[in-house]
Amino acid sequence: MLALRLSRGARPAVQLRRLLVAAASAGTGFLLLGTLGHALGHPEAPAASLLRLVWCAVPLAATVHLALAVARTDPGTRPRPGLSAVGLGPAHLMAVSALTTALSCALGSGLALLLFLHLRGDLTGLPFDGAATDLLGGGTPLPAAGTLTLLALVPGTASAVVAWQLRPREKGRATAPAPAPAPGGASRPHPAPGAAEAGPALAVVPSTLPWGVAVLAAGLAVETYASRSATASLTLPGGLPPGPLGVLAGWLLTAVGLALAGPGLTHLCGRLLQAARPGALRLLAGRILMAEAHRIGRPLGVVCAVASGAYTTATVPAAPRAPAVLGPLTTLGPLTTLGGLLVAGCAVATLLTAAVEARQARAQHTDALLRLGAPARTLRAAAALRTGALLALLTPLTLLIAHLAALPLTHR
Amino acid sequence: MEAPPDNDVLWARSLHFTHDDGSPGLGGVSLGVREGEILAVGGPCGSGKTTLLRCLAGLLRPQQGEVWFNSLPVHTMGAFARERLRRERFGWIDPAPALVPELTVWENTALPLMLRGTPRRRAKTTALEWLERLDIGDRARHRPHRLRRAEQQRVAVARALASSPTVLFADEPTASLHRADRAHLLRTLTTAARSHRITVVVATRDAQTAALADRTVGLLDGRCVSAAHLPEVADPEGRAACSLSA
Structure with missing residues (x-):
């Protein structure tokens, strides 16, 4: 409920970014369902279907990447003094953030399912009914379990990654100050482990x-x-x-x-x-x-x-x-x-x-x-x-x- | 519109300011700042000190009233003109040291000069001189995050002084420091201002700062008062009444 309230009160730019996540999730969901349709239409060639499924990993990764970036910029789920005071710390807000991401992605997945069924010819009453029946393996009944699993893939992965990346982290108790970067020195970058906590990212x-x-x-x-x-x-x-x-x-x-x-x-x-x-x-x-x-x-x-x-x-x-x-x-x-x-x-x-x-x-x-x-x-x-x-x-x-x-x- | 008195470098008349959410900020403040003096603006939290300083420095535009700087009407200037005035004539010190984290200490100090168009070499020399004067010359090549809070605040003071402003606004410059650091910072600030004839308007809550100033103006609830006396605490019987009613 809180996640919904926080989502609803956001500015248009934030809503636009969430809509982008929903659109990306819809596209990926549609591609995944398309793989399923191909497998249903060509039961004799499982290798080709598997190859298509593997290729779906690229859009999936891109969608999760976008969802993570959007969750990071979401002002509604950033730790705030006002919410901290009532006991909504970073841990709870991480959950809210993951839930918001899951909501956006689930919205996209739902749209993808509707579009898929529509283009396949299962839903009628709109233009372009069954326009891609051959491509999406129309005519064969859709297995419910497989569809749900594929559709849950994007929201599940995205919210898990968001929760993992935004988990509350505290600095170590005894962090040594970071070594200063060589002033005006070589342009060759060198690894500086542990310096991220001690100072700004410049170090x-x-x-x-x-x-x-x-x-x-x-x-x-x-x-x-x-x-x-x-x-x-x-x-x-x-x-x-x-x-x-x-x-x-x-x-x-x-x-x-x-x-x-x-x-x-x-x-x-x-x-x-x-x-x-x-x-x-x-x-x-x-x-x-x-x-x-x-x-x-x-x-x-x-x-x-x-x-x-x-x-x-x-x-x-x-x-x-x-x-x-x-x-x-x-x-x-x-x-x-x-x-x-x-x-x-x-x-x-x-x-x-x-x-x-x-x-x-x-x-x-x-x-x-x-x-x-x-x-x-x-x-x-x-x-x-x-x-x-x-x-x-x-x-x-x-x-x-x-x-x-x-x-x-x-x-x- | 009459011109301000000649000996005042900064002059405000019946400033009224209301914040965006409707809460009152200033309710008719008038004051004059003489050239070269150190003026303390005292008063408790929420009495409008920061708002007054921001209005005087041209960061906020008062809804009513006038602000004059050396016969320039600040209250009628546009945003660009006020920005230029701030860059060329005013200095500003925040309660927390607001340094640019990516730049080194001397670059931070030289930044206002470079923004004015001073050549890099001259800006660097001036910045290093001021850092030496404020006892942080040895940290000039470090980044701000490696300095202690008091040192960072001294860098902020050096940055404000290095551009030799006509008026320096300091908004509770010692708010986040311990008392030893506080005294050090205030002594250096006032000494430097007096020796360079810089006018300073400092907002403060503690009596120690006010003692170092030439003059103190008290603010209470957005109005000037001669001495900021809080109303007497109600009689102890009130406590019983409160607990009964709660």
Whole structure:
């Protein structure tokens, strides 16, 4: 009840973010149900259905990622003095947060079920009745248990992850002060374990950049190597470009490496921005970017990985049966297109939500700066400078990596 | 609209302010701040000290009344002009040290100067000089989170003084400190202000701060009073009456 009351009183922007979660959950639920429909329609090919189910893990992960980002920015479930005073501490609010997430996701799942039944032809009375009967395995009765299990997957996973991530954590009783980062020193990030508790995030240089680069390089190497030895190619559903298993694994490794390298790249970008005798503008822009490297960098890396995937899908010619004049995108199946759009939308929405979270976290410092008489124009210019620097560094890098990753798939 | 008296650097007449939720803030406060003096604004919690300081510094616009700064009407200025006035002429110290956590101590101190367009080298020299004067020169390259609270607050004082403002507003600058640190901070603040002829308006609750000031203005329930005397505590028989009725 409390979760509902807290949800209802939120501002439109917050409701919009929750609606986004519901939409993403609806899309994922529909994809999962589509797998079920395929399995019902093709009982002779369980392997293909299983492959489709495995591919659903990508939209599921994107949806959970988005739900977590939205739960983090939700003002209704943040610990507040007023609620703490009546005994609603962080532990209870964690439960409220998980419940809110489950509600949004369940709403989406319900919509997905309705749409699925409608397109299958089980529900009548609306336009497009049974428009996709063949695709979704119409004509066979839907098993209730399987449907419910698949539909409960998104709300269950999302709320469990939210509860785990937002669980109340206390600082250790004896945390030593963090070692100071080397002043003006090497740009090579080094891990600083345990420093996260002692000070603001600035003290921690992201340690995933070497890992990200290593995984990225390994992925490219695996891909190139596997593309030489033309092994049995794995046919993917929905018109995705086919390729040897090794090439696909390498390509996935590349994407993972790009996502891992995100925080480190963001930190590097901030460091470059504030290098060489900065004035107030570059100082504010660069240092804030360095401090927010963890928050912004992770979703940014995911967006880069998704962009690289989109580039590959757009450039690699699909299965040979497709007419080349139509271009590669027209050969994608409707469910694959839905999945791709879902993943891309979730990644971008997560990035924007993370930006909102960073702005909320910095609100009091911004207020203090305004009290000093800092021009609002300067603060806006610093934000624009951060965005521009990130775009300038990451766009060519993503394009280059996407091109390299797509090379073995195109030249075979 | 008549101009203020010549010897007052800051001058307010019958300020009325009501908060957004309708609760009363100020009910007709008038005061003048002479150049180079240290004026303490005393009064209990909730008496409108912070609101008065914010109105004087141009952070809030009073619904009625006038604020003049050196024959500039602050109450009629637009948001941009007031922001510029704050940047160029005023300094502000918060109850808690509101430093930018990402910048080092000297960068924090030099930030107002750099925002005014002072070259980086000159801003750095000035900031380091002020940090030396306030006994925190050896922490200049650290980040604020590694300093103790009292040291952070001294950095905030250095930041406010480094831009050599005409008027420095200090909103309970010692509220979160122990008494030893309190005395140290106040002594350095007042000494620096007197030697550099900076006018200081300090909101405070304790008599020690008020004793260091040239003049004290008492506030009670949003009005100026000559001496802030709280009403006498009701007779002890009231207690019995309360417990009976409860």
